[in-house]
Amino acid sequence: MKTYDAIVVGAGHNGLANAAFLAKAGLDVLCLEKNPYIGGAAVSLNLYEDWIYSNCSYVCSLLRPEIYRSLDLARHGLQVTPYGGGMTFMENGDYLGAYWDSETRYKEYSRFSKHDADAYERYSADTMRQCRFIRDFMMRTPPDPTSFKPRDLMELMAIGKKFYEMGEDRMYDTVRFWTQSVAEYLDEYFETDVIKTALSGSGIIGTALGIHSPGTAYVLLHHYMGEVDGNVGAWGFARGGMGAVSQAIANSFQSYGGEIRTNAGVEQILVKNGKVTGVALTSGEEISARVVVSNMDVKRTFMKCMDEKDLPEDFLHRVKNFKIRGSSGKLNIALDGLPTFPALPKGSPLLDGDMHFIDSMERMELAFDDWKEGTWSKDPYVDMLIPTITDPTMAPPGKHFMSCFVQYCPEKIEGRAWTNEERDAFGKTVIDQIAKYSPDFKDLILHVEIRTPQDIENEAGLTEGNIFHGELTMDQLLFNRPVPGYAQYRGPVKGMYMCGSSTHPGGGVMAAPGANAAREILSDLKRQNTVPENFGDD
């Protein structure tokens, strides 16, 4: 029987990227996927007639340009188009537009406050500074601060040096930024509630924390550090839906001779004498490999697909207590036409971007209080987009696809499973909220897919439906991610690696965890590294 050099479990974007870099180095790599389609949470699915749904992840920005280039994704069919616009609808009938052009944004913010319109520039420079600080570490393996190995010490020194180079004043800002809540961070720049509200959303997306919870300023950064062609902080659509990202990486992988098998769910990662030997599929088939890489989140990997006795007790304890909380839901909607929003002038370019329907910091925080009580937000923070305005390939001409990301939505309702009635009620909450600002919206709906965290877990395999494979809190970042002492992509069993978003630098369609893991594997196998370094000074 054939023995692969490496098996990657899960054909999500990270799994595929990892597989691609390994294959590029000449390894014989097999990527296994339980679903009939590849992509994990970055998929384009045809769930209603001729509509294509980006039904999980829906926008692209964090994908590292180094990986994009190095895996030749453009030639493999990926095209990312940035979008501008976006707005926050206000209960009083007004709205706050998010314009791409800085002078127009100045004018828009000035309608509310000249002070805030000016302050945005400083806010933006300060936030960018933090982005630059952290972005360098995206394509690097976190050092172990408890280790005395030269490599760890050098990496720690590199972080220290970069920190030191910021200068005294900005070092303090950095200390504060990393520990502050997004609400407090914004309070230091802005005075207008709706402006703060509009900016605060990035601090909680995908996170089981409220805008007032310390640590959420970092989450904001996590959403800002992406870029589209050097436009840092910009977001874009993958032409053909987010599945195009996975497909392009898969094409790249296959071009290096890699092999993908779908409908091949892994039951168990096999271990013999403290060393990985391969995997057993749910079908009973066993495939052997020298290296097994898991793209699944740590809980799924170690609690479902490995034998407890093969794992160190303290490691397993940390995995069991790894925080991976379902806090977001999703509605995917097929529309018969473009809904109108009377608050906006006809033809407003703002429609191209993310639309939000919460206009105060108090409402943002109240949405979190519902989640804490084990139910979905009755007045949720919805990040709504109509990708078909930019990407016509996703729906028939004149028709539209709408993606609604919903914060907060728990994995369980008051500790028990969701009922169908509750799922429908959750959907209704979101639809009603949008319909308040768009009278013709409901009539245009042809099909709705409502996804609670439970549904996302069942389909995409994300534990609790957590989009980041684990909370982005300080105990689960950098050298603490996923588990202190195991942040360098190596599992606790020889030959076993982790490459999913549970590892540094975390979630979002970034592909950095997959790439970083590949670098470590190649180094262990004494193969030439195929993983690029970051572009630097951006």
Next chain:
Amino acid sequence: MSERFDAILIGAGHNGLVCAGLLAKAGKRVLVLEANDQVGGAAVTRPFADGYSVSSCAHLLYQLQPAVSKDLGLKLDYAAKKMETIALAESGNHIRYSGSEVDGVSDEDKKSYKAFHKRMSGFADLLQKYFNKTPPRLGTKDKKDLFTLAQLGFDVRRMGKTEMRELLRLIGINIFDETEERFSNPALKGAVSLDAVLGTHLGPRSPNTIMTYIYRLCAGHGAVSLPSGGMGSVTQAIAQAARDNGAVIRTGVRVKRVVVDNGRVAGVETEGGETLESWIVVSNAGPKTTVMDLVQTRHFETGFIRRVNNIRAKGNAAKLHLALDGLPSFKGLEKKDYGQRLLIAGDSDYVERAFNPAKYGRCSTEPVMEITFPSVHDKSLAPPGKHVMSAIVQYVPYGLHDGWDESAKEAFKQTAINTLAKYAPDIADKITAAELLTPLDLENEFNLPGGHWHHGELTLDQFLFVRPVGGAAQYAMPLDGLYLCGAGAHPGGGVMGAAGRNAAREILSREK
């Protein structure tokens, strides 16, 4: 112009007195000016009803730094030491803990609590060492700063791999998750949660509450005691030590402003119009008050003012004082239990729910409480046979959404008493007088900014190098001759005395 001092201290709170005592001990001519008629700041004992007295702000002692006692030669009398904490259950099946032992929970939880307490105490010991040091500045080439940073790094590493990893993992997160991970008893989770959030604008689910929990353990690992004669006796003792060393303390003298001459401090001017000269002025007041009101912003640079202006101090802890005809009958409590520290904490969700309204400027509908009956130990506080109850009640926001007035106070007082009545049904009948001090009242009476114990929220973004603000964490303010010595400075509040002691050391080393 009148006589000249080497240093003038504004405010005779415990930190101001510690600082004054140590400066005087080093031979400085020191004058302490206190606006109120008695010394002590927020650690005072005063009457609140005819014949009844109480520690009117801080009411328990658990953080006083041994180094402070040693340096000043303090000898305190305790009415009670190492008090037990009893987390009250409506059913009367309370749990109790003291040190690392907990009763009324499963054996698993007992074991787990012991391990938890040990680990947290270990972290507290590390922090305590740095609480008694001046925080280093970051990014400088100063040898002292670099040495302290290196030492900190070394001390963290010296804890060993496991403890170091745990410290780095835990320091930024919340108490809620940790209690969920460790304990199964809801009341234990609630009580530990409350210990973490007392005196803060945080709920158990707020990241940072592990840090505030550790903070509580920094001296005696959380052992709580009750000084004889109330908290006022502690500050009286410190004041006496300061006087013995030659410090002059004048009460009833409110400082109007700090006199600044040609870009440096030159003395103070009192409300009475008196000008007192000194090249050093040390403020025990909050950083915002000191900078904005006592000195005025024009003597500082704008970036510094901006930072000071951003200091968050949202007090949520109110004080409830009850004069009682006799001890109320708490379900499940024995006579001796009234002398312990009682908590109303429910479970961690109860504590979190109490916090929720505070985020929106509203009071808890079911508040959490830390209750003591000091008169059980100390007969001097109430007429014979009568009793005094002193409770910290949370959450009561300083900035109440609709503003504080008598009816708002009365309404909350009733809420608090109703909550107590769930545990002690006859309490309402025993009350002969009641006093509620909201954070606003605490600000007015004790000059606590925002009514906040710590003069500024105790979160990592206002901690260590960045307390009160980055670049000014070394007690010296960016105005020559001006120092801070209060809770707004490193390490923060609580009757600890570290800030005052550190400030004194810093002043002596800088102003030779």
Next chain:
Amino acid sequence: MTIHEVPQKRLTTPFYPRLTELDRLNNWHSWKGYTSTDALYDPELEYFAIRNSTGVFDLSPMTKYRITGPDSLDYINRLVTRDMNKIKPGRVAYAVWCNDQGQIIDDGTIFHLREGEYRLCSQERHLPWLVSAAIGFDVSIVEETAEVAGLAVQGPTSFSILRTLGLSGIEELKPFGLTHFDFEGSELMVSRTGFTGDLGYELWIEPAKALALWDALFEAGKLYGITAIGTHALEMARIEAGYIAAVTDFLPAELTVRSGRSRSPFELGLDWLVDFKKPTFNGRRALAEEKRRGSNWRLVKLDIDGNKPANHSYIYTKKNGKRIQAGFTTSAMWSPVCKQNIAIGTVNTPYGNVGDTMQVEIYYQREMLWTRVMADAVVVDKPFWDPARRRATPPGNY
């Protein structure tokens, strides 16, 4: 409620109708969101109008703040590095303001309009900083960019034009002085200031009277070669005058992302603007420290061999016989009036002392062929263009 969508087009200034009438090139750019002209018919000829007759430049988009209140002097004194006590009503001061690290946030002009009433003009917007600086002061700060229209009237005949316009007493106005006139019932403020290093004035008026002022001015200037000009011509004149420009020669400190990219007043050769006799001002502590420790950068004015402009050039120096990189140019041009190849640049200390010869690496292109030259460049301390007429009071008749 009706919501008006904000205009996404550039705004126009009150003088825009007249500028479009004169415009033959359709070369416009955005200046803080306002439509501003690069050049109306020929940048070089417009430049010569400044040096030979009078160029008129629309500076309405200049950011303006009105600062009033009992504490306004104390406030401004704490804000900027120079001593504002010396700037009496009717005087104008060039000033820089720093953050606490002694790094320049921006430079600008401060007009002491009347006792306790100031206008601050700058390239960039600074409301949050100005508001933060006002904490604890009894002052009011109002952004009034759109409320005041401004014209720079610059060149040797500018005095004659203003006199013809009927501004009696204008001859007594000294450099950096300001005075008020009545113009058709509105207040016209005239300051003897400018960005050209030549004789010149700036006129400030409410927008409603802007066109009437323009028309009267051009009528008065008919015989004196009055010419509307664009940014390009002005930029040439300011480099000759040795003036630095925000964003070009230095970056506003609050908006730099990378460390070490901002500059202190010392590093821009503005020592004369820093008055340590003031006990408190923003940046004082850091600047005092820099004074003790020495600066990292130095601004240099370079007189370069040859005639190839040294745009975006590295500046080299000799150290121990070896050529090392010392800095780079930030503004450079061939000066038509001085017949000199000039540049403003920034170099590491201790290099770039006045009188030193440095080398500048110039790339130029002739018919698609790129050539690299290393040209000698002498560090000079005076402005490249500094005619006596600039200061003469009363100014001469031309």
